[in-house]
Amino acid sequence: MSMVYINIFLAFILSLMGMLVYRSHLMSSLLCLEGMMLSLFVMMSVTILNNHLTLASMMPIVLLVFAACEAALGLSLLVMVSNTYGTDYVQNLNLLQC
Amino acid sequence: MNMFSSCMITALVILTLPIIMSSTKLYKNKLYPYYVKTATSYAFMISMIPTMMFIYSGQETIISNWHWMTIQTMKLSMSFKLDYFSMIFVPVALFVTWSIMEFSMWYMHSDPYINRFFKYLLLFLITMMVLVTANNMFQLFIGWEGVGIMSFLLIGWWYGRTDANTAALQAVLYNRIGDVGFIMTMAWFLLNLNTWDLQQIFITTNDNFNLPLLGLLLAATGKSAQFGLHPWLPSAMEGPTPVSALLHSSTMVVAGVFLLIRFHPLMEHNQTIQTLTLCLGAITTLFTAICALTQNDIKKIVAFSTSSQLGLMMVTIGINQPYLAFLHICTHAFFKAMLFMCSGSVIHSLNDEQDIRKMGGLFKVLPFTTTSLIIGSLALTGMPFLTGFYSKDLIIESANTSNTNAWALLITLVATSLTAAYSTRIMFFTLLGQPRFSPMILINENNPLLINSIKRLLIGSVFAGYIISHSITPTTIPQMTMPHYLKMTALAVTTLGFILALELNLTTQGLKFNYPSNYFKFSSLLGYYPTIMHRLTPKTSLTISQKSASMLLDSIWLENILPKSISYFQMKSSTLISNQKGLIKLYFLSFMLTMILSLLILNYHG
Numbered sequence: 001m002s003m004v005y006i007n008i009f010l011a012f013i014l015s016l017m018g019m020l021v022y023r024s025h026l027m028s029s030l031l032c033l034e035g036m037m038l039s040l041f042v043m044m045s046v047t048i049l050n051n052h053l054t055l056a057s058m059m060p061i062v063l064l065v066f067a068a069c070e071a072a073l074g075l076s077l078l079v080m081v082s083n084t085y086g087t088d089y090v091q092n093l094n095l096l097q098c
Numbered sequence: 099m100n101m102f103s104s105c106m107i108t109a110l111v112i113l114t115l116p117i118i119m120s121s122t123k124l125y126k127n128k129l130y131p132y133y134v135k136t137a138t139s140y141a142f143m144i145s146m147i148p149t150m151m152f153i154y155s156g157q158e159t160i161i162s163n164w165h166w167m168t169i170q171t172m173k174l175s176m177s178f179k180l181d182y183f184s185m186i187f188v189p190v191a192l193f194v195t196w197s198i199m200e201f202s203m204w205y206m207h208s209d210p211y212i213n214r215f216f217k218y219l220l221l222f223l224i225t226m227m228v229l230v231t232a233n234n235m236f237q238l239f240i241g242w243e244g245v246g247i248m249s250f251l252l253i254g255w256w257y258g259r260t261d262a263n264t265a266a267l268q269a270v271l272y273n274r275i276g277d278v279g280f281i282m283t284m285a286w287f288l289l290n291l292n293t294w295d296l297q298q299i300f301i302t303t304n305d306n307f308n309l310p311l312l313g314l315l316l317a318a319t320g321k322s323a324q325f326g327l328h329p330w331l332p333s334a335m336e337g338p339t340p341v342s343a344l345l346h347s348s349t350m351v352v353a354g355v356f357l358l359i360r361f362h363p364l365m366e367h368n369q370t371i372q373t374l375t376l377c378l379g380a381i382t383t384l385f386t387a388i389c390a391l392t393q394n395d396i397k398k399i400v401a402f403s404t405s406s407q408l409g410l411m412m413v414t415i416g417i418n419q420p421y422l423a424f425l426h427i428c429t430h431a432f433f434k435a436m437l438f439m440c441s442g443s444v445i446h447s448l449n450d451e452q453d454i455r456k457m458g459g460l461f462k463v464l465p466f467t468t469t470s471l472i473i474g475s476l477a478l479t480g481m482p483f484l485t486g487f488y489s490k491d492l493i494i495e496s497a498n499t500s501n502t503n504a505w506a507l508l509i510t511l512v513a514t515s516l517t518a519a520y521s522t523r524i525m526f527f528t529l530l531g532q533p534r535f536s537p538m539i540l541i542n543e544n545n546p547l548l549i550n551s552i553k554r555l556l557i558g559s560v561f562a563g564y565i566i567s568h569s570i571t572p573t574t575i576p577q578m579t580m581p582h583y584l585k586m587t588a589l590a591v592t593t594l595g596f597i598l599a600l601e602l603n604l605t606t607q608g609l610k611f612n613y614p615s616n617y618f619k620f621s622s623l624l625g626y627y628p629t630i631m632h633r634l635t636p637k638t639s640l641t642i643s644q645k646s647a648s649m650l651l652d653s654i655w656l657e658n659i660l661p662k663s664i665s666y667f668q669m670k671s672s673t674l675i676s677n678q679k680g681l682i683k684l685y686f687l688s689f690m691l692t693m694i695l696s697l698l699i700l701n702y703h704g
Contacts (some may be wrong), residue, residue, distance in 0.1 A: 020690035029686070068573070093680030 012039040025090040037067040109145040116456040134216040135199040142192035151184045180232035181185030200551040202340035221250035235294040253337040265333035272330040276320015281392030283313035301674040311371040322354030325382040329628045335397040339442030348431035350482035356413045362420035376416025387516035392622040421573040426489035433477040436555040459533035485563035494588035
């Protein structure tokens with residue numbers, strides 16, 4: 001496996017770790033989710049261009065569209081939590097249920 | 099033999115003379131009520147001549163006057179049928195109306211529009227005559243609608259009062275529902291028998307008369323206040339007492355029963371319709387008798403008594419005795435009108451007090467009214483050999499000995515005893531005991547107008563039953579032999595009702611009135627029927643129209659069907675089935691740990 005793939009795969013693993021391990025802000029996991037999507041996009045484009053899989057060229061675009069949707073959804077959840085509690089601390093979600 | 103038709107036409111024309119005079123100066127005269135009363139009395143006396151001729155010789159006449167139009171094959175003309183029913187009813191109605199007009203000269207003498215009142219009464223009488231002497235259904239319908247309109251105008255006489263307007267509107271609406279049945283019958287006869295003439299209808303044989311007879315039954319339900327279309331009759335007591343005496347006791351409300359009696363050749367062979375009539379009449383008589391037990395307004399008690407007697411007339415038609423029903427109509431007119439006039443005398447003497455809880459001790463103060471009230475109540479309950487006995491006892495006997503619905507029969511007997519009960523209640527509260535009204539009133543019943551009118555009806559209440567039933571031609575054969583316990587049934591239940599009511603009233607006279615029981619509430623709120631029907635139906639239709647107009651497209655179709663229903667459903671189900679606690683960090687950390695562990699194990703495996 002060439003160096004490029006390992007690099008980007010490392011970026012992906014790093015973002016994944018960042019998402020799974022975070023202290024207090026919900027925003028940081030959303031940001032790392034975006035990082036994962038970005039690294040996936042790059043890996044996918046490099047693979048397709050290198051191996052001349054022409055017919056799959058639209059897949060990165062589709063991935064980008066779905067990433068945008070999912071980012072919007074995540075942001076709306078964040079806004080809902082932040083509207084109720086004022087901050088986006090994760091510990092808020094374990095407080096009184098209402 | 100020519101005198102028959104000419105006397106009848108003369109009598110009817112005399113009645114219309116004061117109406118024609120109303121466009122002249124005579125109408126503004128202070129003596130106009132006197133002219134109207136005299137015209138009615140002359141019409142009565144002249145109409146007795148054809149009646150005597152009919153009784154003596156059995157001659158019936160049909161006067162066909164004026165050919166109005168011919169619609170393809172159907173001929174419409176103005177024709178009067180003077181047969182057994184109309185010849186006996188016309189003098190009775192004219193006699194009662196004469197007395198009522200004399201009474202209303204006393205009752206309404208301080209009314210500024212008394213001339214208009216008399217004109218309305220006379221118009222009502224004319225339309226009632228048209229109804230009774232009609233030979234074809236079109237003329238009958240003219241009379242039918244006419245009495246309905248005059249009832250509206252007369253009930254709402256004091257139109258400044260909201261309750262009176264509501265009651266008048268109620269009367270018109272309920273009568274209208276019955277008119278739908280009448281028009282259906284007319285349409286059926288037009289389509290199938292090509293005529294509206296009674297003679298042609300009775301000659302033509304047809305298999306199934308169910309539909310037109312159902313229409314006639316509906317019309318009778320509306321006009322005669324049977325159960326289902328009955329609330330207008332007690333509400334109609336908002337009108338002046340002469341109106342209640344004339345319209346809603348003797349003449350207008352019997353129009354429905356009269357219609358069914360007119361069509362008795364068709365009903366004879368139709369068992370279904372007879373059973374329907376029987377059950378409807380039985381329900382009506384029991385229900386209204388129950389409602390009459392706890393009313394406190396004296397006019398309402400008498401109104402419910404009228405309703406109960408109308409149910410009894412329907413029961414009589416249901417056991418295939420139209421002539422007995424007709425006899426009951428004629429005798430009932432006397433004592434019911436007199437009961438209303440006595441209550442009018444009491445009301446006027448006590449300065450417009452209608453609540454029987456505020457009357458009492460009138461036994462010594464109004465002797466003549468007391469006499470006539472007691473005689474009227476006794477006649478109503480069927481005291482032997484007064485007027486009511488000749489019709490009511492015969493009805494009960496026929497019902498007992500006929501092959502009929504036992505439940506309807508039982509109900510009728512119960513209603514008969516309740517009749518005695520509420521009559522006792524009226525007499526007890528109004529006449530007996532210590533006075534419960536304010537002592538500042540001058541009570542004087544010493545007016546010749548009042549005394550003479552009630553006296554005439556009093557003599558009628560006592561003797562008319564005997565005179566009529568011994569003068570008429572024999573029609574259906576009354577049942578001659580029956581077991582003695584069946585013969586004494588009517589008398590026994592009536593006596594039971596009297597004794598029970600008297601004992602209850604005397605015993606509970608001094609007791610305090612606690613919370614009303616459920617039965618009391620049922621009876622005094624008229625069985626909850628007006629409460630439900632007058633509010634639920636309009637509210638439902640208004641709600642449906644509001645919802646479909648404003649909410650159907652916008653709110654439901656565009657908003658609620660997909661978006662809001664999905665979000666609502668999701669939220670509900672997720673709160674129902676989720677038992678997470680929101681510990682996101684824990685979940686993420688455990689995920690990461692699992693992944694690392696699995697990678698390590700898989701890598702160093704083998």
